[in-house]
Amino acid sequence: MADKAQLQEAIKTQGEVVRKLKSEKASKEQIDEEVAKLLQFKAQLGGDEGKHVFVLKTAKGTRDYNPKQMAIREKVFNIIISCFKRHGAETIDTPVFELKETLTGKYGEDSKLIYDLKDQGGELLSLRYDLTVPFARYLAMNKITNIKRYHIAKVYRRDNPAMTRGRYREFYQCDFDIAGQYDAMIPDAECLKIVYEILNELDLGDFHIKVNDRRILDGMFAVCGVPDEKFRTICSTVDKLDKMAWEDVKKEMVNEKGLSEDVANRIGEYVNVFPLVFSYIYMKLLFSYLELFQVTDKVVFDLSLARGLDYYTGVIYEAILSQTIPAPAEQNGADEAAVSVGSVAGGGRYDGLVGMFDPKGRKVPCVGVSIGIERIFSIMEQKAETSSEKVRTTETQVLVASAQKNLLEERLKLTSELWNTGIKAEVLYKKNPKLLSQLQHCEETGIPLVAILGEQELKDGVVKLRNVASREEVDVPRADLVDEIKKRTL
Amino acid sequence: MADKAQLQEAIKTQGEVVRKLKSEKASKEQIDEEVAKLLQFKAQLGGDEGKHVFVLKTAKGTRDYNPKQMAIREKVFNIIISCFKRHGAETIDTPVFELKETLTGKYGEDSKLIYDLKDQGGELLSLRYDLTVPFARYLAMNKITNIKRYHIAKVYRRDNPAMTRGRYREFYQCDFDIAGQYDAMIPDAECLKIVYEILNELDLGDFHIKVNDRRILDGMFAVCGVPDEKFRTICSTVDKLDKMAWEDVKKEMVNEKGLSEDVANRIGEYVNVFPLVFSYIYMKLLFSYLELFQVTDKVVFDLSLARGLDYYTGVIYEAILSQTIPAPAEQNGADEAAVSVGSVAGGGRYDGLVGMFDPKGRKVPCVGVSIGIERIFSIMEQKAETSSEKVRTTETQVLVASAQKNLLEERLKLTSELWNTGIKAEVLYKKNPKLLSQLQHCEETGIPLVAILGEQELKDGVVKLRNVASREEVDVPRADLVDEIKKRTL
Numbered sequence: 014m015a016d017k018a019q020l021q022e023a024i025k026t027q028g029e030v031v032r033k034l035k036s037e038k039a040s041k042e043q044i045d046e047e048v049a050k051l052l053q054f055k056a057q058l059g060g061d062e063g064k065h066v067f068v069l070k071t072a073k074g075t076r077d078y079n080p081k082q083m084a085i086r087e088k089v090f091n092i093i094i095s096c097f098k099r100h101g102a103e104t105i106d107t108p109v110f111e112l113k114e115t116l117t118g119k120y121g122e123d124s125k126l127i128y129d130l131k132d133q134g135g136e137l138l139s140l141r142y143d144l145t146v147p148f149a150r151y152l153a154m155n156k157i158t159n160i161k162r163y164h165i166a167k168v169y170r171r172d173n174p175a176m177t178r179g180r181y182r183e184f185y186q187c188d189f190d191i192a193g194q195y196d197a198m199i200p201d202a203e204c205l206k207i208v209y210e211i212l213n214e215l216d217l218g219d220f221h222i223k224v225n226d227r228r229i230l231d232g233m234f235a236v237c238g239v240p241d242e243k244f245r246t247i248c249s250t251v252d253k254l255d256k257m258a259w260e261d262v263k264k265e266m267v268n269e270k271g272l273s274e275d276v277a278n279r280i281g282e283y284v285n286v287f288p289l290v291f292s293y294i295y296m297k298l299l300f301s302y303l304e305l306f307q308v309t310d311k312v313v314f315d316l317s318l319a320r321g322l323d324y325y326t327g328v329i330y331e332a333i334l335s336q337t338i339p340a341p342a343e344q345n346g347a348d349e350a351a352v353s354v355g356s357v358a359g360g361g362r363y364d365g366l367v368g369m370f371d372p373k374g375r376k377v378p379c380v381g382v383s384i385g386i387e388r389i390f391s392i393m394e395q396k397a398e399t400s401s402e403k404v405r406t407t408e409t410q411v412l413v414a415s416a417q418k419n420l421l422e423e424r425l426k427l428t429s430e431l432w433n434t435g436i437k438a439e440v441l442y443k444k445n446p447k448l449l450s451q452l453q454h455c456e457e458t459g460i461p462l463v464a465i466l467g468e469q470e471l472k473d474g475v476v477k478l479r480n481v482a483s484r485e486e487v488d489v490p491r492a493d494l495v496d497e498i499k500k501r502t503l
Numbered sequence: 504m505a506d507k508a509q510l511q512e513a514i515k516t517q518g519e520v521v522r523k524l525k526s527e528k529a530s531k532e533q534i535d536e537e538v539a540k541l542l543q544f545k546a547q548l549g550g551d552e553g554k555h556v557f558v559l560k561t562a563k564g565t566r567d568y569n570p571k572q573m574a575i576r577e578k579v580f581n582i583i584i585s586c587f588k589r590h591g592a593e594t595i596d597t598p599v600f601e602l603k604e605t606l607t608g609k610y611g612e613d614s615k616l617i618y619d620l621k622d623q624g625g626e627l628l629s630l631r632y633d634l635t636v637p638f639a640r641y642l643a644m645n646k647i648t649n650i651k652r653y654h655i656a657k658v659y660r661r662d663n664p665a666m667t668r669g670r671y672r673e674f675y676q677c678d679f680d681i682a683g684q685y686d687a688m689i690p691d692a693e694c695l696k697i698v699y700e701i702l703n704e705l706d707l708g709d710f711h712i713k714v715n716d717r718r719i720l721d722g723m724f725a726v727c728g729v730p731d732e733k734f735r736t737i738c739s740t741v742d743k744l745d746k747m748a749w750e751d752v753k754k755e756m757v758n759e760k761g762l763s764e765d766v767a768n769r770i771g772e773y774v775n776v777f778p779l780v781f782s783y784i785y786m787k788l789l790f791s792y793l794e795l796f797q798v799t800d801k802v803v804f805d806l807s808l809a810r811g812l813d814y815y816t817g818v819i820y821e822a823i824l825s826q827t828i829p830a831p832a833e834q835n836g837a838d839e840a841a842v843s844v845g846s847v848a849g850g851g852r853y854d855g856l857v858g859m860f861d862p863k864g865r866k867v868p869c870v871g872v873s874i875g876i877e878r879i880f881s882i883m884e885q886k887a888e889t890s891s892e893k894v895r896t897t898e899t900q901v902l903v904a905s906a907q908k909n910l911l912e913e914r915l916k917l918t919s920e921l922w923n924t925g926i927k928a929e930v931l932y933k934k935n936p937k938l939l940s941q942l943q944h945c946e947e948t949g950i951p952l953v954a955i956l957g958e959q960e961l962k963d964g965v966v967k968l969r970n971v972a973s974r975e976e977v978d979v980p981r982a983d984l985v986d987e988i989k990k991r992t993l
Contacts, residue, residue, distance in 0.1 A: 046626070049602075049626055050625065053603065053604050056604045056607075057603075067862065069640070069643060070644065071602075072598055072601060072628050073625060073626055075598035076598070077596065077597050077598070077641050077644075077645075078595060078596040079645075080593035080650075083593070083594045083596060084593075086596075087594075098898050098927060099922055099925065100922070100928075101899040101928070102897065103570035103574075103897055104570060104573045105569060108561050109630075109673060110562050110565070110673075111562060112543065112558060112562055114546045114547060114558065117547070128620055128621075130619070130620055131619040131621045131622070135563060136536070136539055136543065136562055136563055137540070137543055138562050140599075140620075154559045155567075160570075162570065169599075191932075193932070195932035196911075196932060196933055199932040202915075203932075301912075302915060305912055305915040305916045306915065307919060407591050408588050409591040421686075421689075425689075425692075425795040425796065429795060429797060432696070437589045437590075442685035442690050442693075443685065443686050
């Protein structure tokens, strides 16, 4: 806890920051952020100054998932995980933070977006920025030379885009990778097959998968006369071709990246004129496997695809939905370095990364794909909004209810019996709830059946089973109740 | 990036720290930690000094989960989540970090264990310490007055226990909570029923659940003459009765917490002599519901149970395995404040926490339970070690193989056909793998079937299906292959 004088000083300074921003007419977002910080200092100070200023929000760029969002998320994860398992993948997990130096030097310009933990004594730590670098660290540390694994977990980026575009600072990544020394292009083709299967099953409309190869880009850059040390930064610029016109891309190369106009023009010729020639020569083997996997209808060679990350060394790819989804579908956390409108998956080969961690520099060739799950969630949420079908957030099969007073104990007893046989059952936590409120609970949450108990039913050894939708009721002998519920809620 | 001179200074200072510790013969662990920090500085400096000193490890107190551990984890989660769903629970998720002030003042003495993020501009953030405070923040923020939800996620504590005891700084919590204004003790009883069901299904051997009520403790403390402001800290001491003798607990109360000997003796009388009387008077209603839920055989009233956390206001409970598991089963992350040997679940009622977040102080009564999932993982891992049954880390049903050369394309084609029908299939990524290495892959990973292709089989339109365990082989017409695989791998 900082001491009082320090806090008062911090409040004073922060107050000035806010006043300055206001006088400068800074953006609302920027002002809000600094005000929030001011309020936090005040809250820490406590006492009168601290009262009534409590900030009730999640951290900037993060969000809670409510039960409805979680139900959709579960559905999406099930489809994706089933696909990964169908392809024989194992799964691993790594800690949310790594030693700071593990992440150092892996992300090029984007390193500034890494969240660091405060130095509270001990090691210097950072939140993971993606799942690929921790995967490479894991392989090197455990001397694993071949594995096929998926990893679904949250990653963290101190990005500062307009929040209205819905890009988050905490978001899921969903990665599938194949590590090992294998014959050329076979695992690479399987990664593309996986993207194809997942996008088909998620039913997100038409899509296509762009493919390129970093070696082609490097070769092209060399032929065009790009200096070696500028390969990666020119890659990032070429990668913007899906969002920017060639003229603007060229401008960036010349004005910002310091390329000569001449060299830039030559790149333009290759990108715009000769893609097919390259496709044929370099990608023949990959496409022959894609043919066997019956996915070539969606795969296109695209020499302008570069992908931002430094570590790719071979085939790279990106899947794009044809259908443009209206706002707020801008959201995409999958791979900020390579985001384009509609991009929902991306990846490639990175044969050098594990070697960066191995003490003896031993390489483990890897190829993988990252599914842009946040964008997919957002599309699925919009579909659910417009659909007439209600998203259920529980799986409850039956509510145990009563129309009469003083039957709490009987309700609890029957509910317990149902739980013990594996039936998903609920009971209202009231001594004497009204039948109407019990039925309303079913309608609100989509519970299909009500098991109604009354004096008469207890005497007769039956339960009145009511179908919530049709309102039909039928007396079921208590001994048959479980089977009857199972039959009706298959 | 810190500048070079700064780093060199830091290396010098840190070198002195290490030398000092060594000269003082500090613990190996402490020295290792400071050495690691020194190496990190050197690595940051780069150049000759930085070479060969890369630290290939996970952050202190964290670990990777390998595929085998993940398979066990998935099994445990499935059992627990099924139980939560059977009781009609929804699920939510919250960000891994919260505004620092959200966590401030919620954890008493343990607040020093909270991980803070570095101030990189913007808000002051901390990693979540448990799932209960974020849940309360979520309810207040969204003005939710009733919900039954579970939340399974990792939490973070800068604890410093001997690592050999296997306690982690990053660990899972697995919480189920019921929020809402309901009739007394009904949701509380359901939480205990859930603990009972889960521990039964996990098959961890015999267990019992201790129950107490903070109000009883408070009443007892008042009667004994404990000053109001010492209730919570005396609670923490009473809670140690399961690990310490009464005489030592008394010593702590008197010497450390400043209680008079007289008052301490009176507490001793209540705790040691009168528990049954209390049980009967205060807990009658709860036990009547537990009777209906058929769980009283495992539930015992225990006046010495206090639980460390500040926010409990009513019923509290803790489940303990009878069987003591040998090291390294000491591990327990569920609730460090209330850990006892064998403790695998704990929780209670906290009616005041949500009100601390609501701007108008509106209360939402809550009761919940946290399953000590890390300890359970560890027990299950040990069981798997000693069991003869091998843990499979994939679900692959069949490997598509060949005994002959030049059949890669045929293998890929058949594998793709199987994937398209939902069969979990693998193929080796080699042009011409040996049959023996293909069969070995099956035996190592537990794949039960091999679909073998050869020139003859292709000509005859069949596939040779081999049972890996029995080595039996049978020719199956290609059209029947999918059904045959499904039939054999139900």
